Amino acid sequence: MWRELAPVGRHPDSGGYRRYAWSAADLECRAWFRAQAEARGLTYETDRNGNQWAWLGDPLAGDAVVTGSHLDSVPDGGAFDGPLGVVSSFAALDELRSRGVAFTRPLAVTNFGDEEGARFGLACVGSRLAAGQLTVADAHRLRDADGIALPAAMESAGYDPDTIGPDPERLARIGAFVELHVEQGRALDLTGDPVGIASAIWPHGRWRFDFRGEANHAGTTRLVDRRDPMLTYAETVLAARREAELTGALATFGKIAVEPNGVNAIPSLVRGWLDSRAADQATLDAVVTGIERAAREYAERAGIDLDVVRESFTPVVEFEHALRDELAKILEGSGDTGRPVPVLGTGAGHDAGILSASVPTAMLFVRNPTGISHSPAEHAAEDDCVAGVRALADVLEGLACS
Incomplete structure (x- = not known):
């Protein structure tokens, strides 16, 4: 077989x-x-x-x-x-x-x-x-x-x-x-x-994080003029690791979609999917809340719009x-x-x-x-x-x- x-x-x-x-x-x-x-x-x-x-x-x-x-x-x-x-x-x-x-x-x-x-x-x-x-x-x-x-x-x-x-x-x-x-x-x-x-x-679930910035030319746009959602996404990935270590939970950004997805283009949208799991509900809530809080702080500082949607959850x-x-x-x-x-x-x-x-x-x-x-x-x-x-x-x- x-x-x-x-x-x-x-x-x-x-x-x-x-x-x-x-x-x-x-x-x-x-x-x-x-x-x-x-x-x-x-x-x-x-x-x-x-x-x-x-x-x-x-x-x-x-x-x-x-x-x-x-x-x-x-x-x-x-x-x-x-x-x-x-x-x-x-x-x-x-x-x-x-x-x-x-x-x-x-x-x-x-x-x-x-x-x-x-x-x-x-x-x-x-x-x-x-x-x-x-x-x-x-x-x-x-x-x-x-x-x-x-x-x-x-x-x-x-x-x-x-x-x-x-x-x-x-x-x-x-x-x-x-x-x-x-x-x-x-x-x-x-x-x-x-x-x-x-x-x-x-208990575990999947959350979608939509980071929206401004598409622009990678070769002509000054760093200080950029609204690059990829940077906010990257900071959020690191925050997820820190929150998981602090709470004893698991947190993974394993899937990503980028628009317009060009080598020489600053993204207008970075969409990342978070998978998080923990031994109990309170711990899972704490790690996801911590990740979202950090993501919103990064997004506000960089002028990035952020939407977070829970796509699935299993208690x-x-x-x-x-x-x-x-x-x-x-x-x-x-x-x-x-x-x-x-x-x-x-x-x-x-x-x-x-x-x-x-x-x-x-x-x-x-x-x-x-x-x-x-x-x-x-x-x-x-x-x-x-x-x-x-x-x-x-x-x-x-x-x-x-």
């Missing part, structure tokens, strides 16, 4: 993946998912929001155990973020069948669409729509960098955008959702454990304690050492976090020896991936076969 999926959407120069929602690479990933489902005799379906499902047992029976993740990527992303969870889900099902277990609850593997938000700027679109956390009107307003609207992208890919919206009946049929994911950090590497359990997802997600404790008990009982499985928080958002408001959810993490993610250098050792599959199989057996 891994060898079949690995070439899809891989850029020949960067070695990273560009599997953007509703693109040709994304459609190829979707075709791969459907082929895996049909090869196992599973009931395949696509829901009203473009999320894919592969069912063992009756999809309408209720109290189903669901596992899976996503197949799309960030720009030049790594091979493991998302796909490891989907591949491991199919592999765990194969493992359970080899054990000859008897399923007492329906089981499904899923691929949630547009988790990364690389094309339309909003993460977890598929799961947000299903959970009613993204309105149909707001979804229709989403545009990519070329001005293509989400409904148009879906329609060009052969999906009906008129069906999108909340899917409470489907979510009501899920008794538990367990997502396996490569760890995006080094906590497991530091403890020496191949697999861990998630405790919570930090802290505490995974259901009862399900989390059940996973810990299952894995401790199935392990060779008998020692507790590490329980750790994460600053990365996931579909499991979105769904947690509607269904009981939990997450497993597989060790990432370098901690690198959202990069072609993202990696997990084969032995650890196998350990992840076995852990997921043990969890699914404990939940769906008891």
